[in-house]
Amino acid sequence: MMEFAFYLVAGLMLLSAGLVAFRPKPIESALWLILHFFLTSTLYVFIGADFVAVVQLLVYAGAIVVLITFVILLLNLNPQEISGGESIRWTSTVLFLCSLGAVLFCLHISTPSLLEKMPAPGSSFGSIEAFSRTMIQNYSWSFEVAGFLLLLALIGVGLLAYRRPSTRDHSNIENKSEAA
Amino acid sequence: MDASLKILSGVAVILPLLGSCIWFWAKNKIGEKITGLAATGTLVISFICCLTLFWQIESSARVEFFSWIWMGSSELVNFSFLLDPLSLALGLIVTGVGSLIHLYATGYMHGDEGFGRFFSYLNLFIFAMLMLIWSDSMPGIFMGWEGVGLCSYLLISFWFSDEANATAGKKAFIVNRVGDFGFLVAMFCIFKAFGTLSIPEVLAIVNSGNLDIVQVGWTQWACLGLVLGAAGKSAQIPLYVWLPDAMAGPTPVSALIHAATMVTAGVYLCCRLQPLFFLNPGVMELIAYIGGLTALFAASIAIFQNDIKKVLAYSTISQLGYMFLAVGLAAPVAAYFHLMTHAFFKALLFLGAGSVIHGLHHEQDMRKMGGLRKQMPITFWTMTIGVLAIAGTPPFAGFFSKDEILHIVSGSHRGLLSNIAFVTAFMTAFYMGRLWIMTFFGKSRGHREAHESPWSMTAVLCVLAALSAFGGLLNWPELWGGNAWLEHYLGQVVTQMDVGHGADALEDSLKLAGFSSLMGLGALGLAWWKYRDYQTQDFRSPAFNLFKNKYYIDEFYDAVIVRNLKRSGEFLWKVVDQGILDGTLNGLAYQAKKTSERFRRLQNGLLQGYALWIWLGVLILMISAWSVR
Amino acid sequence: MEDTTILWLFLLGKIVLFFSVVFGAVAPIMIWVERRVAGLVQDRYGPNRVGPFGLLQSLADGIKLILKEPLIPQGVRKPYYLLAPILAVVPAALSFAVIPFGPPTTLGGMFETPQRLQIANLNVGLIFVMTVTSLSVYGVALAGWASNNKFSVMGALRASAQMISYELAAGLAIVSIIMLSGSVDLMRIVESQAGLWHIFPGFLAFLVFLPAIYAETNRTPFDLPEAEAELVVGYHTEYSGIKFGLFFLSEYSIMTTVSAIAVLLFFGGWNLLPGLNWADIGIDIQNSMIGTLIAVSWFAAKVAFFLFLFVWVRWTLPRFRYDQLMGLGWKTLLPIAIFNILIIAGFMVFA
Amino acid sequence: MVDVSIAQLLFVSFAIFSIGAGGFLIRKNAISLLICLELMLNAVNIAFVSFSRLHNNESGTVLYFFVITVAACETAVGLAIVLNLFRLKKNIRIQEANALRG
């Protein structure tokens, strides 16, 4: 039964990924993206990584896609401006398909050791205590660097997105250009 | 004794050089008159030095100044003078005639804004000429040779503002350079053969006689080179074209340089290195024939020239032809004698023509002259003496020197050359008569009133007239009771072919002299008959055009040499330089640009294009990593 | 181990209990309580016509909403318009999955080993709650954007911005509590409060957490986005009928979840009193049925008190202006939360 | 926990990655590009976690964590750039943003 569940989830994931990539309207692809992240977190649950599943939901589904939705709402582009006629460019499609096939072929005839079932994980695999012990023990330094990276991103966005409004404070984007 | 010689010769040479530097800017400082007199003064002083040297030195003396140490091995080139009869005689003529012409020039050039410049060039010329005839080493001579060439160029194109003068100066300079090339080749061969360039040493080795075949071979080439150099400098057959054009310069220049001094450098050179020429008689023969042909050729052209200075120029060429003829027939003394007399009467003729031109306000075409007998009496009488002298009438200098040469030529039993010599003598007399009659007799065709030249010019004419009248005394032949002073004087240095002193020799010489003087007078009578009432017409025969246009030699040279040079230059410039060198360079640059252009298109700013390439790269990486597994 | 069927039955029982209690009972009662308290505060009677003391009033409203016309205004982006209420309700339902409403019990012998009284005892419980609250933003954003009315879009943006910023403050407060209890599992957090409730060491955290949960549910001091006066009821202006009801339902259920979390994190869940435990007064909450019931009801009382607090605050505090609201969120609560983490860390390390 | 072989997981991860890359190459507007980018990063995460599960070692998940931070920062800055692009060109078609070319 679990086998079937895994294939179902994997299939749905691929389907939603396809929809995300190829639906014309960005808002639609954003919503499909949320579904895709839900399915990914269930995949993580199947694998046994609980904490990662929740974090996936919290960060990806809960924060990043929110930002994307916000931008789509903010820009409020009229649909044809955003989507535009999505003429499928044959070169990229062909290339993409053949690369997919190539890698699958390599994976398929690769060493048989990859194919047999994975052993059951240790009792504490995936739990948050195990995760945090590994992280603080081995990766404390990159923990700090990640913090610094976040700071940089913050400053970057501060510089890029926000220009101090001129005396006439029209803070909405539409006439930001005159103000800027 | 040596110290005094050193001082005298030093002063004689250095003074003109210093002078040339001073006059250049002195003109507007100390006025025209004083500059002219001062320049003439320097010449007179150096003439006096020459005279004293002439008296003091018995046979020959060698004055050492310094050696160009820094010019490699010291003995190769040293700055010293060889004062022997040859160089002293010519030195006297150069400084003497030079000072006379300087005096004449003060009058002639009066009022010309380049007055100071003119005299500085003349003094420089004198310095160079003295260096040429006095220095004892070939490089020294060559230095003089070049200096003279330079001054002739500067003086010919004196009025450089006029295009024709400038091109004439260039033409003279280039043709001289061709001659100098010959001279250089000669120097190299001599150095190759004898290892030294000092003339006394070379002559000593040659006279010592023990030369191997190789050295003789080299001397042959040297002689050929010398002949080419002499022909270039003395305007002989192949390289004479520059002299007629050189008339573009002021008349004193023509008189001094293109009549008396520079053109004789060739003759002096051949006499100086005569032992060398004796080694290869073929070259002597060549010189003789060149001389003869040039004489005949130039005389034929002179007959039909209407410009007075052109006529005199061609007559100079033919007289030089005579001198070369004499040198060719191993009669350097005769050549020298003719050279000296020629200097006197040709300078006289030129200065006379100068005063005529001066009088007629720069009118040079004889067809516009005529009847100047009454208006310019002194010029007329001095010119008559000159014409008679050159025509070879007995009492004058020309008769003796030309007769000497004719005597030698007939004595050498060369039928063709003697006939040429006699015909040329007749033609010389005829065209000089024509000139004489057309300028001074008949109605005055020129519409301007001619006035006599000032005293400074006429006095010089008289002196020269006297010299050309009594010039013959220098070498009165013994056959006629003379002491042949020049022959003995020069005999110390050069060997003269002996014509024989027997009784029949006297008889022959008297017959020859009578025949030549009769021929001269006959030619003058013919000219008188032909041009007495000369209006405008001239001979109308088809051959006339040929003579009139100087056998189209200039056009021929132009077509053969100049145009080819230009074309080859063009070819080198266009094909080789532009085509090959620049071509390859620009080609490479162009190719680089083309290929970079193509690559530039790869980077077309499309974000997804770049992503595609990255994706391909990753793919290839994966597959290769997997395959190498 | 128990055989699985009983466990499954127990699980379904818990789910049914949750649905009936939260969606069925707590929400309508809360609505009634709110309107009654509002009336009393404004010196008037609340709804008292329908049923005894008007208790059935909210039930009547529910039925009315269902019967109203499913109006879909013109120019609205239909698919998202309908999707929005669903996206609002789902997180509300999910949020209750991890809340333990009682001590681990054997229900008077039904089970050999004490079972957990929570629908899903994930060991990442607390973070799951945070995830769910951040997911509730979608409902609001989509509702505003889909209803094609510039006031509702404005309201939706403001509401979501507000929820987002206060979520941060709540998150950091929760981090300090995690530091105190050393674990993320709610059950263990409650057990760690047996001796001393977290309210005492983590008082600053509670000071941050309380306004955060009010802002998160868009309740009174922070209900500017849907304030009638300014923005025409905010993002669910264009919704009528049951769709509006769904928004209301999700709001109240999140309110109960959040107050339950507050009780669990700060007020020791079902522990009797900070110093005193059930065992001390002789009640065996683990095995005896009655003990468990007493513990659960004690927990429910605490949650009720918080719910009452919601209502109480609503009718006493004036509404914040938007910039004050955001300023409070970013410029005061967030720094205090960060400072609080440092204080607790320093306190634990050096004291 | 469902027992599934690493190959299957890798297949899923690569498939999603390819879809994301394909989308990235095909889509025309900037926001879809960023969304596809998220897809690609998500696929990478799946691979990380599955390998972490294969070797029963938590460092895979920790790396997953850092990939998430990078993804978040990248999206934030990316969208800021898209905002500026929009402000500048009033549309966010990628073809038109090709000033940086040779």
Place this chain on the structure above:
Amino acid sequence: MQIFDYSGVLILLILGVLTGVGAILASEILGSRRYYPRKDSPYECGIPSEGADNTRFSVKFYLVAVSFILFDIETIFLVPWAIEFQNYLQSGEGIFIFFIGGLFLFVLTLGLIYEWRKGLLDWNQ
């Protein structure tokens, strides 16, 4: 027995969706139908709506969302630190864990201060 718990979550999820969809379907079926145009126009306190309906909005909202993401990730990073805090405390390395958390928090408060000073956080319109 993780599956047992997650199935609980799954069931709740499904129930939530069902209540939503069910409610809407119920009102579709039971709702009465009376149509007239005024009901369809967007409701603006009765005033007919005017002005462009797709007015753009301040970039502040975008900045809030970005700050939210970055600080959210900070919270998530702090959770494992918080969990490990007590273990390191007992094992005697309290200073080390405190220093790590402190530096991380300090870096991120720098970000907050930057935003504060730059005026991203004040909504004075």
